[in-house]
Amino acid sequence: MRNALLAAVAALSLAPAAQAADLAATTLALRDKALTDTTAWDVTESLTTEVGARPQGSPGMDRARDWGVAKLKALGFENVHVETFETESWLRGAESAEVVAPYPQKLQILGLGRSTPTPAGGIEAEIALFRTLDEMLAQPPGALKGKIAVVTQPMRRTQDIGGYAAAVRVRGAGGEAAKRGAIAYLARSASTDDTRLPHGGGGFRAGIPMAALSTPDAELLERMAARGKPVRIKLSLQSTFREKAPAYNVVGEIKGREKPEEVIVIGGHLDSWDAGTGAVDDAAGIGVTTAAAKLIAGLPQRPRRTIRVVMWGAEEQGGSGAAYAAAHRDEVANIVVAGESDLGAGEIFSAKLPKGSREHPAMKAFAAAVVPLKVLVSREPAEDGGADVDGLKDLGTPVVQLQQDAGRYFDLHHSADDTLDKIDPRELAQNVAVWTAFVYAVADSDIDFRKTASAAQ
Amino acid sequence: MRNALLAAVAALSLAPAAQAADLAATTLALRDKALTDTTAWDVTESLTTEVGARPQGSPGMDRARDWGVAKLKALGFENVHVETFETESWLRGAESAEVVAPYPQKLQILGLGRSTPTPAGGIEAEIALFRTLDEMLAQPPGALKGKIAVVTQPMRRTQDIGGYAAAVRVRGAGGEAAKRGAIAYLARSASTDDTRLPHGGGGFRAGIPMAALSTPDAELLERMAARGKPVRIKLSLQSTFREKAPAYNVVGEIKGREKPEEVIVIGGHLDSWDAGTGAVDDAAGIGVTTAAAKLIAGLPQRPRRTIRVVMWGAEEQGGSGAAYAAAHRDEVANIVVAGESDLGAGEIFSAKLPKGSREHPAMKAFAAAVVPLKVLVSREPAEDGGADVDGLKDLGTPVVQLQQDAGRYFDLHHSADDTLDKIDPRELAQNVAVWTAFVYAVADSDIDFRKTASAAQ
Numbered sequence: 001m002r003n004a005l006l007a008a009v010a011a012l013s014l015a016p017a018a019q020a021a022d023l024a025a026t027t028l029a030l031r032d033k034a035l036t037d038t039t040a041w042d043v044t045e046s047l048t049t050e051v052g053a054r055p056q057g058s059p060g061m062d063r064a065r066d067w068g069v070a071k072l073k074a075l076g077f078e079n080v081h082v083e084t085f086e087t088e089s090w091l092r093g094a095e096s097a098e099v100v101a102p103y104p105q106k107l108q109i110l111g112l113g114r115s116t117p118t119p120a121g122g123i124e125a126e127i128a129l130f131r132t133l134d135e136m137l138a139q140p141p142g143a144l145k146g147k148i149a150v151v152t153q154p155m156r157r158t159q160d161i162g163g164y165a166a167a168v169r170v171r172g173a174g175g176e177a178a179k180r181g182a183i184a185y186l187a188r189s190a191s192t193d194d195t196r197l198p199h200g201g202g203g204f205r206a207g208i209p210m211a212a213l214s215t216p217d218a219e220l221l222e223r224m225a226a227r228g229k230p231v232r233i234k235l236s237l238q239s240t241f242r243e244k245a246p247a248y249n250v251v252g253e254i255k256g257r258e259k260p261e262e263v264i265v266i267g268g269h270l271d272s273w274d275a276g277t278g279a280v281d282d283a284a285g286i287g288v289t290t291a292a293a294k295l296i297a298g299l300p301q302r303p304r305r306t307i308r309v310v311m312w313g314a315e316e317q318g319g320s321g322a323a324y325a326a327a328h329r330d331e332v333a334n335i336v337v338a339g340e341s342d343l344g345a346g347e348i349f350s351a352k353l354p355k356g357s358r359e360h361p362a363m364k365a366f367a368a369a370v371v372p373l374k375v376l377v378s379r380e381p382a383e384d385g386g387a388d389v390d391g392l393k394d395l396g397t398p399v400v401q402l403q404q405d406a407g408r409y410f411d412l413h414h415s416a417d418d419t420l421d422k423i424d425p426r427e428l429a430q431n432v433a434v435w436t437a438f439v440y441a442v443a444d445s446d447i448d449f450r451k452t453a454s455a456a457q
Numbered sequence: 458m459r460n461a462l463l464a465a466v467a468a469l470s471l472a473p474a475a476q477a478a479d480l481a482a483t484t485l486a487l488r489d490k491a492l493t494d495t496t497a498w499d500v501t502e503s504l505t506t507e508v509g510a511r512p513q514g515s516p517g518m519d520r521a522r523d524w525g526v527a528k529l530k531a532l533g534f535e536n537v538h539v540e541t542f543e544t545e546s547w548l549r550g551a552e553s554a555e556v557v558a559p560y561p562q563k564l565q566i567l568g569l570g571r572s573t574p575t576p577a578g579g580i581e582a583e584i585a586l587f588r589t590l591d592e593m594l595a596q597p598p599g600a601l602k603g604k605i606a607v608v609t610q611p612m613r614r615t616q617d618i619g620g621y622a623a624a625v626r627v628r629g630a631g632g633e634a635a636k637r638g639a640i641a642y643l644a645r646s647a648s649t650d651d652t653r654l655p656h657g658g659g660g661f662r663a664g665i666p667m668a669a670l671s672t673p674d675a676e677l678l679e680r681m682a683a684r685g686k687p688v689r690i691k692l693s694l695q696s697t698f699r700e701k702a703p704a705y706n707v708v709g710e711i712k713g714r715e716k717p718e719e720v721i722v723i724g725g726h727l728d729s730w731d732a733g734t735g736a737v738d739d740a741a742g743i744g745v746t747t748a749a750a751k752l753i754a755g756l757p758q759r760p761r762r763t764i765r766v767v768m769w770g771a772e773e774q775g776g777s778g779a780a781y782a783a784a785h786r787d788e789v790a791n792i793v794v795a796g797e798s799d800l801g802a803g804e805i806f807s808a809k810l811p812k813g814s815r816e817h818p819a820m821k822a823f824a825a826a827v828v829p830l831k832v833l834v835s836r837e838p839a840e841d842g843g844a845d846v847d848g849l850k851d852l853g854t855p856v857v858q859l860q861q862d863a864g865r866y867f868d869l870h871h872s873a874d875d876t877l878d879k880i881d882p883r884e885l886a887q888n889v890a891v892w893t894a895f896v897y898a899v900a901d902s903d904i905d906f907r908k909t910a911s912a913a914q
Contacts, residue, residue: 049677049681103506103507104517105510194878195654197652215878216878220505223877227506416653417673420680421672
């Protein structure tokens with residue numbers, strides 16, 4: 001405490017140029033420390049090993065909440081607490097699918113979030129297969145009456161989320177199938193891989209059963225359909241759905257030394273889908289942001305502003321970002337910037353900063369630290385800070401977008417393959433270094449992103 | 458028929474050197490044709506799409522048998538028939554495994570062939586985890602009493618089957634676990650991949666339940682065990698076992714024009730494990746060898762000797778090779794050479810010929826055709842012609858070993874990932890070209906591998 005006080009007094013007495021130089025030097029030193037620090041890996045390993053799958057509303061999520069509190073306390077965070085809210089919970093039951101004619105074969109599927117369950121004995125019907133979503137959308141009302149609609153449109157691998165954005169339209173089109181009379185909907189997985197593990201995820205409530213097909217099974221159905229005989233599928237999807245189930249955002253802070261009321265909000269999401277262990281989605285995001293805050297806390301003195309790590313509790317099924325924004329509405333003016341790490345564990349290849357901030361000394365210090373890590377500091381301002389900070393953004397909070405390379409992410413995302421072994425510790429450490437540099441440069445400066453944005457109008 | 462007769466007369470009238478030149482030229486022409494022919498792909502696509510999984514003793518195998526007969530007839534083979542025998546059949550029922558303490562998580566497993574079923578409600582016990590098989594083997598009798606033995610020894614990727622040979626020892630060690638008192642046995646999958654799909658396969662009857670763990674699950678258990686608390690697993694494996702179930706070898710021939718009684722026996726195995734669609738194991742082998750025979754049948758005249766394609770019906774669970782040898786014991790002296798294609802669909806990188814035959818003009822013609830396809834024509838003689846020709850080999854039949862590159866094979870083998878999309882049509886065609894060149898060079902010459910072997914003593 002005495003050391004921190006002395007250092008604070010020393011910092012206050014520095015001229016602005018010297019302060020900037022100090023900020024830059026410390027940012028570089030933190031970056032280097034982050035590149036060899038194992039906190040992010042340890043946190044990710046711990047969550048995936050000791051908790052594993054943790055869908056919203058499941059016993060796994062309760063364990064994850066307790067894990068989060070214990071982990072933040074053990075790492076020395078302050079004001080560790082749980083913010084409770086309510087949101088939807090869809091939980092998978094027994095599932096199966098098979099072609100019954102003309103070529104009996106089992107299929108590998110995963111029910112989609114918000115799917116209606118089938119009757120206990122399942123349903124059986126002929127399929128109507130479309131190779132693109134647009135083909136299905138071109139069907140008139142009633143055209144799919146009594147059929148199981150199947151869309152096999154594949155996903156393109158891209159570095160950003162462009163490929164996923166297109167694939168997610170396919171996953172979410174159950175309602176369009178229902179409108180045309182379909183009694184169930186099967187979508188090719190939003191996957192860039194060729195394994196026989198389906199990739200699930202959220203759908204929209206459409207009143208019909210909906211599931212994702214593994215990539216090889218989607219291609220198998222295409223080959224069967226091409227032979228011209230009617231293809232019949234038997235499908236059984238059991239699930240439970242609650243409109244309102246208890247949910248949790250877990251929070252910890254590193255209090256600022258000068259302006260503790262000014263807060264930088266970072267984090268990842270604690271919940272996951274159930275097929276894998278939620279390693280890249282999103283134990284890694286939890287690990288990266290927790291490690292960044294922890295590294296900064298290890299400096300001889302705290303930065304000026306408070307760093308708050310939030311483990312959002314219902315990103316996959318939705319609601320944790322909105323709940324967080326609602327609970328912190330009165331505090332928003334003091335939230336300096338917010339950002340979520342939620343696109344896996346690949347390297348950060350681009351940083352989009354809040355509008356107009358690129359030439360500020362604090363952001364110059366950030367750039368100097370991360371350009372050698374092959375980060376492109378974009379001229380485009382950040383527009384998407386992550387699903388869980390959208391609510392804050394809508395209330396006027398500046399956001400930052402530290403874009404991860406998603407080239408491999410959708411090989412794993414929402415599938416049983418989302419496991420720890422897929423994470424490269426070196427790539428994970430690069431993430432920590434970039435987040436640490438950004439958070440520190442903001443936390444120990446007076447940069448005001450609302451002002452930089454206004455000035456840039 | 459008239460054309461064939463005229464050509465035969467013409468061939469008989471050629472001097473030996475001219476005959477050899479003709480053989481070499483036709484071998485080259487066949488090779489080139491094979492490289493663009495789609496028969497192997499079409500056959501492989503057909504079997505995996507229209508039949509899919511086909512374990513010995515299952516309805517899928519019955520469909521595969523009927524498919525084989527129809528396919529050989531459609532492709533113009535002669536003497537198409539089924540040779541029936543009896544062998545073991547182990548069929549999977551419902552299976553599940555989960556860690557119940559200290560960190561509840563579901564595990565991905567596949568019961569191993571010949572596993573004893575658990576009671577209907579499953580069994581629950583503490584695990585004893587070993588990172589190498591030798592560690593488990595070093596345990597004294599009784600040391601594993603009441604425990605579920607787990608061996609997590611990983612598999613090395615190799616071009617040949619060296620990596621698999623070591624991994625298969627781990628898969629087959631259930632009896633060693635039982636001897637030491639274990640009540641069940643879990644082995645890390647014999648897999649070179651990191652997907653969460655377990656790789657099954659045959660075990661030995663050990664009187665205890667036995668299953669393969671997916672690679673990520675084996676590593677998860679290692680991490681849990683390293684934390685020091687007892688790890689408890691609940692395991693349920695249902696299955697049915699018959700000592701004797703009907704089994705089928707499906708056969709078709711291209712009759713030789715001069716010495717139809719002299720036979721070249723080639724083929725793949727028709728049965729598969731049940732998790733995938735048996736694409737690389739072994740629809741590809743069926744496709745490659747059927748295509749080779751079919752291409753040769755398309756020449757203006759038949760070769761001198763008969764080419765026989767056998768689709769062996771119980772390679773995975775054992776018995777089809779032995780049954781074939783037993784049924785053809787009296788014919789063995791007339792079987793010129795035998796070989797099976799059963800290591801996937803990767804390129805052939807090495808050809809091991811029957812002993813002493815490398816300098817024979819027929820084998821020179823073969824080498825001239827395949828060296829440009831990057832095939833190493835080995836100085837080592839063939840020792841392993843494939844599991845289904847071991848029985849013939851034991852009766853004195855020369856064998857050939859056209860070694861496929863197995864570098865990617867064990868990413869897929871015996872797992873749900875064994876699907877058509879994993880096959881590269883160009884690599885498959887290289888296989889067909891090499892088999893076609895070998896089979897034709899033998900079938901249209903008078904090479905006698907028993908004589909070359911004696912001369913080489």
